[in-house]
Amino acid sequence: MNKKLLSAPYLLWAVSFIIIPLIMIFYYGLTDKSGGFTFSNILEISTSINVKALLLSLLLSLISTLICLLLAYPLAMILNNLNVNQNSFVVLIFILPMWMNFLLRTLAWQTLLEKTGVINNALAFFHLPSLNIINTPYAIVLGMVYNFLPFMVLPIYNILIKIDPNVINAARDLGANGLQTFCKVILPLSWPGVISGITMVFVPSLTTFVISDLLGGSKILLIGNVIEQKFTQANNWNVGSGLSLVLMIFILVSMAILSKYDKDGEGLI
């Protein structure tokens, strides 16, 4: 009973802020404006505008996830090889920006990247060609990588520090070279962390609308923007919820992949 009592606040939280909103999304997503049952909100995803927005979102978030992975894995390995004092300092530096609001950091990128922004002023000072990526998909990918990189580094780092150094030493003793040790021992052992990192970067990148608004100049329509507009501009909660349900399928698929590879939840922070 005691345990149950302790979990009560969380259960209450989960019901009021996760389960009930989810039920409401399902309700709106599966009904029309007069309240009758319909699948048309979900089928709305098949219109050419929405398909295009969804594909573009998938593409950009895949690219961001890949870049994050390529940046994060070496970083996590470096962190793992540092001694205890150094690595907690580096981890602190790495997490420090996350203490500031994500919206502010994205706005800061806007100011940095602008035509007359900080970066271009600096480039102009050294007579270098200017950087014109603001309001393009490149800026959106940059924003996604910047904002979500820690979510890739931390699970991988978390799992790397748990690998017993004796396993690696054994591999070296048995004649594996550095590359072989990495491919046959370290990588497979760290796989759950990688998968967890991929999910944690991919899901928010896929659904973001703030980054594409701020760094894409509202010129690039991602599926997150379509849904946001359905709620705030078109006042059509039904279609907005229907499209959210479609997105949820993608999220569920990545969660399923996660649970398949990470049965013990090791990669999760």
Add this chain to the structure above:
Amino acid sequence: MKKLIVLFTATAIIVSSLAGCAGKNSVSDAEKVYVYNWGEYIDPEVIDMFTEETGIEVVYDEFETNEIMYPKVASGGVSYDVVCPSDYMIEHMIQEDLLAELNYDNIPNIANIDETYLEQSKQFDPENKYSVPYCWGTVGILYNKTMVDEPIDSWSVLWDEKYKDNILMQDSVRDAFAVALKSLGYSLNSTDELELNEAKDLLIQQKPLVQAYVIDQVRDKMIGNEAALGVIYSGEANYTQKENSDLVYVVPKEGTNVWIDSWVIPKNAEHKENAEAFINFLCRADIALKNFEYITYSTPNKAARELIEDDALKNSIALFPDADTLKNCETFKYLGADNDELYSTLWNEVKSN
């Protein structure tokens, strides 16, 4: 199962106690007024002065767009006493029977409001029964005179290849379509599908030239010399000019949108008399002047305009355009849910192109 029951009981208790609080509040707060206004749309001192003079406490909330405001008021979840929507939204709210008739005996200061604007208001509030004008203005082009070579007087400059990546458009459906429709010579309240498709094609054609679709950021971007031309509300013209003297505001000759934001009282208001006292207070010349100086949007209050000391400001053509400039201008009308849907679909097509 037991767990579930416990859970639901607990949830039910919390929810009902929250509801209980709300109920209690509404009884004990007779001397309050719940105000729902645009962001940065009142001088905060005015609120304090109102409380000081009348003893009525102001509970103040802000919204960003009419579309965000509407469902909150319509659902009745929160009962605001006085709200400040724009023209077409007021028309919509009248149609939906959401507004209460004003008792003008409680608002004698209505006499300070220039007849012209009450006349204008009849486009959305035919008998002036529901709304008191608060701010008004036009939508036009703000340009940086060091970055353009010709005189700017037409929307067509927004389609000039020369200014590629130097144009800022409004990121809202109706404003963006108003620009396209007006430059084609159509009404900005058009519901004709052919006209709207033509406008859509024009916007798609413009998109490669547009640097970004923005709302409030247009102000800072223009001040920071980020772009040569921007579509902006006239109320921002004064402020931006003060910050960057190269900026000039112009109302294009094809005409544009003249908008009015007015105070209305929702039907479910619990403190209607306080709300009327609040509106009356805002119509007082010195208060309207104070708000004008703070918000810098044109005031429909003729008594307040008389009090403006700076002659350049008082006779600014950007803020108070003459009748000739306004002759091609129109006020937005509410077009109905189906047409709203049509506009928003077309706008998405522009955005996804």
